[in-house]
Amino acid sequence: MTEFRALSGAVTTWAAPVQPRRMKLSWTSMEKDDALFLDRLARRNIRGPLIVMDPTSANLLDDAAATADASGPANTWAVSAGGLAVNSATRQWEFTSPSGDAVVGWRRTSWGPGQNYFTAPGMRLSLAAPVAFPETTITMFTWRALDGRVLSQSRAVGKLLSAVAPDGAHSVTLACAPGPGTFSLAGACLAVDEDAVAGDPGDGCPAMSITDYSISPVRGPGRARDISLSLVEVANSAVQ
Structure with a gap:
């Protein structure tokens, strides 16, 4: 939602016809193999947007x-x-x-x-x-x-x-x-990961692109990493 205020003080609002979903995911002390897999996704070794099955969605059907x-x-x-x-x-x-x-x-x-x-x-x-x-x-x-x-x-x-x-x-x-x-x-x-409930609204499995990515080492032995990702729902995604 965007708000515009006139000199008179009157306010006009504008909303985009489509509100894209945004998601932030983070993991602490992730094991090496899993961390490397996410690193490949974030660095676009896999081309184009990703299919996201959000486990918090009430209904993965469209x-x-x-x-x-x-x-x-x-x-x-x-x-x-x-x-x-x-x-x-x-x-x-x-x-x-x-x-x-x-x-x-x-x-x-x-x-x-x-x-x-x-x-x-x-x-x-x-x-x-x-x-x-x-x-x-x-x-x-x-x-x-x-x-x-x-x-x-x-x-x-x-x-x-x-x-x-x-x-x-x-x-x-x-x-x-x-x-x-x-x-x-x-x-x-x-x-x-939970029993489906008939009648819950459909969220689908949206196309999402990674817009932000960070990885940092964890103190101590081993090669564990802390990782965070930010994603946004997209209609299409250009890859250079």
Whole structure:
């Protein structure tokens, strides 16, 4: 928000149409290998902006996936059978499932087409099915390696699934099988390190660039470092 004051004393305010997210991260006494990895990121050995999965976000799904609003794209989801359509009364996307094994999955619409969300071994993810899905819904994670191979699957009967990514996991496919019927897709939630809560607003996984970086040695034996990063959400990022 920017404030302008006229000579008469009247005040006018102006707000940008987009308010980018900003984030500051810091670590103390970080071990050498982890410190070197962050150092490479900050020094732009990896080109372009970074995909940030903020563990403090209530919902890592994009807003369109969380609300199922009619203004969102249909390719937010993928279905194995049945179809997707907008309900003219609620203005929400709905999934029509013809059978008990028909599946709807959430696609990663940011960062190009793809049906997988990024993860890492040991990361605890939790998926809450859309509010309208029945309690008999089968909720699923399909864990995949870097080359896309399926490593394993976690599933639960119910609208909430929490599971830990296995060794070698690079991405995960999110899916639910609600059984036959037509159901609104609103209210789905994906969270890290806590149980997902259906209906939480979607924060997404934004593109962010590192704008400030500092590293300092820690007194004592070893090669531990204190590191801090500042990041800002970007629409694009030019790299020289």
